[in-house]
Amino acid sequence: MFFKDTWLDFLLQLKAKNISDISIGIGVFDGVHLGHVKLLKSLADYAAKNNSYPVALTFSPHPRTLTSPEHPPKMLMPLEKRIELLKQNGVAEVFVIRFDHEFADLIAEEFLNILCLNDILKINCITVGKNWRFGHYGRGNADMLANFCSRNGIFFQPVDELQLHGEIVSSSNIRLAITNGLLDKTADMLGRRFILSGRIVKGFSFAGGKLGHPTANLVPDSEILPPDGVYGAKVTLDGRDYLAAVNIGVAPSFEFNQHRRRVEVHLLDFEGNLYDREIEVNLLKYIRNERFFESAEALKAQIILDIQQIKSLK
Numbered sequence: 001m002f003f004k005d006t007w008l009d010f011l012l013q014l015k016a017k018n019i020s021d022i023s024i025g026i027g028v029f030d031g032v033h034l035g036h037v038k039l040l041k042s043l044a045d046y047a048a049k050n051n052s053y054p055v056a057l058t059f060s061p062h063p064r065t066l067t068s069p070e071h072p073p074k075m076l077m078p079l080e081k082r083i084e085l086l087k088q089n090g091v092a093e094v095f096v097i098r099f100d101h102e103f104a105d106l107i108a109e110e111f112l113n114i115l116c117l118n119d120i121l122k123i124n125c126i127t128v129g130k131n132w133r134f135g136h137y138g139r140g141n142a143d144m145l146a147n148f149c150s151r152n153g154i155f156f157q158p159v160d161e162l163q164l165h166g167e168i169v170s171s172s173n174i175r176l177a178i179t180n181g182l183l184d185k186t187a188d189m190l191g192r193r194f195i196l197s198g199r200i201v202k203g204f205s206f207a208g209g210k211l212g213h214p215t216a217n218l219v220p221d222s223e224i225l226p227p228d229g230v231y232g233a234k235v236t237l238d239g240r241d242y243l244a245a246v247n248i249g250v251a252p253s254f255e256f257n258q259h260r261r262r263v264e265v266h267l268l269d270f271e272g273n274l275y276d277r278e279i280e281v282n283l284l285k286y287i288r289n290e291r292f293f294e295s296a297e298a299l300k301a302q303i304i305l306d307i308q309q310i311k312s313l314k
Helices: 002-016 034-049 079-088 108-116 142-151 171-179 183-190 206-210 296-310
Strands: 021-026 053-060 093-098 122-129 155-159 195-201 216-220 229-237 240-249 262-267 278-288
Touching: 002 093, 002 108, 021 034, 034 053, 034 122, 034 155, 034 183, 053 079, 079 093, 108 122, 108 142, 122 142, 142 155, 171 183, 183 278, 195 262, 216 278, 229 262, 229 296, 240 278, 240 296, 262 278, 278 296
Parallel strands: 021 053, 021 122, 053 093, 122 155
Antiparallel strands: 195 216, 195 278, 216 262, 229 240, 229 278, 240 262
């Protein structure tokens, strides 16, 4: 069994580091938003008070990719970034469970037995969201987990959902806010501005040649994008912050684009080559909608106005 084998290997690796017991936080943690941070703080606090080693268990791909393949969620960030943020929020190690059909078929009790009943390391604590469901057909819940932990001498921490302005902070609500262009609401729930990260690839070089404002074509890691339009943003590069104009959309003024959505980034007051570099684009403000321009001159004039507005951002 893939999960059992990899989990036991992980425990053996921890034991080799002279770790004798661990505390576990479980969740998808997509976006590592403020609700997740609340859960992770509870986990880290318990671990610190009880001299236990805090570990996060997450899943890849998202469980709904298999359980609801007709409506798979668009992930807020790649797995590598999720792991990085989990470790920044009090977790010492992250174990990634491959969510495949074999794992999805595990009944809840079997999953808990594999997870907790072993002769390698003691499980001191399990922390989950109060409404977390697990096991085949999601039949496992907080009550079952509380029962299991009570029988096996494990401290159980169910964490209430975080609410902000009367709304639950969740990855689903954050996705909805992003697709509706609600950047401030997104930032409130994430606890930080929404960031588009990814690699710069070669484009058509039209903007630099005819418009005088060269853009870098970003292939975003995130599967979700805000609405088409022009945004003011900030990019940190080599320790320096640059304001940037970001265009998301199909560039309707250019026939070559064939209606494929693109993310184009123009760094203000920057000289150099960004090709093949990984960058993070911190979206600050929506500037205007994307629209068709009759000529390159008209588009160039609008870009100058956009840049003036972006330079007023902090």
